[in-house]
Amino acid sequence: MSGFIALVPLLLVPLLYAVLVKLAARLLRRMQLSWKHALLFGLIALVVGAIGTVANQSTGRVLPALVAGLLGVAIQLVVGGWYLGPRARTASGELIGFGRGALLSLVAFGIVFAIGIAAAFLLPVGKQP
Secondary structure, eight states, rough: HHHHHHHHHHHHHHHEEEEEHHHHHHTTTTTTTHHHHHHHHHHHHHHHHHHHHHHHTTSHHHHHHHHHHHHHHHHHHHHHHHHTTTTTTTTTBBBHHHHHHHHHHHHHHHHHHHHHHHHHHSSSSOOOO
């Protein structure tokens, strides 16, 4: 049972990211993206992020946080353009293409970043009473 509980965060992260990608699509002039594609993009983002983290840690020389963060955002944009561009559509039914797919990915990443910053300030982690 505890093995299953350990997998719950791995199941929830792609689902949460799919919800945020759908929100980003709605914010960007009502782009249409199916739940299936949003969830698959969440899974791809999770796998790519995990591979990047493992690769960074396993080399013996860890990249500085700023460089690793900027590289992660760049990879996120490329993957978003590649995956979301031919799958998301405008309200008129046209495919959004690579550039707007990358923009959709950037907006979703920005929402995640804003939630993370808000959580860092609002959640009392490790504070002693």
